[in-house]
Amino acid sequence: MKKEQKSEAFTIFLILGAMFIAALVASNLIFQKFFYWNPFGWFNFELSVGILPYPITFLITDVISEIYGKKRANQVVIAGIFASLFSMLIILLANYAPAISNSPIDNTTFSKVFGLSPIAVLASMLAYLFAQFIDIRIYHFWKQKTQGKHLWIRNNFSTFSSQFIDTFTVITLLCLFKVLPWNLFTTLLISGFLFKIIIALLDTPMLYFIVYLFKTRFHLKMGEEIKLIE
Numbered sequence: 275m276k277k278e279q280k281s282e283a284f285t286i287f288l289i290l291g292a293m294f295i296a297a298l299v300a301s302n303l304i305f306q307k308f309f310y311w312n313p314f315g316w317f318n319f320e321l322s323v324g325i326l327p328y329p330i331t332f333l334i335t336d337v338i339s340e341i342y343g344k345k346r347a348n349q350v351v352i353a354g355i356f357a358s359l360f361s362m363l364i365i366l367l368a369n370y371a372p373a374i375s376n377s378p379i380d381n382t383t384f385s386k387v388f389g390l391s392p393i394a395v396l397a398s399m400l401a402y403l404f405a406q407f408i409d410i411r412i413y414h415f416w417k418q419k420t421q422g423k424h425l426w427i428r429n430n431f432s433t434f435s436s437q438f439i440d441t442f443t444v445i446t447l448l449c450l451f452k453v454l455p456w457n458l459f460t461t462l463l464i465s466g467f468l469f470k471i472i473i474a475l476l477d478t479p480m481l482y483f484i485v486y487l488f489k490t491r492f493h494l495k496m497g498e499e500i501k502l503i504e
Contacts, residue, residue: 290350294334297334298357298402304324339413340499341500369384421496430478
């Protein structure tokens, strides 16, 4: 691969990493609003809006795993952990800073919206840490087993396993920290996991398309990964 192509590939990697971190931090900030979704009247999902950007992170790590390799995917995950910690510290500082008398948002309102976010970020980080590393490990296990073939197998098998671990862990921790009541545990677990499964199935064609674009642009063979500039 030419130097110019490696530079372009590195820029794309940075953009994917930025999107990953933005989606992760956003999901931690907006989690306290819940909504329902009843597609075609089949099942009534009760979900946190924080779940909406979260599947994007798994799609991005699958793209990075496929194109840039396991090492780069792990680097993005670690960067996401530090970004979550940093955002939690900023929220704590903002929550303790006293509002002036004519502030459009007073202390009570701000604390109600963001006061529980540090706990949620901690719970989400622990779940995320387990889920993402498991997702990457399973993804590359199947990539080696299939010798780079059958992209849909490693995409879905890795995502199904990691998404269940993520959903179970984060809801358990939020209930333990009394952010959520235990009577919502089963409903949120089933709804969250099924929703993520549906999204995982829907994003498989998208993953195929993105991988196709990469392979066409950078002339990659089956199973070949881009080695970035160190």
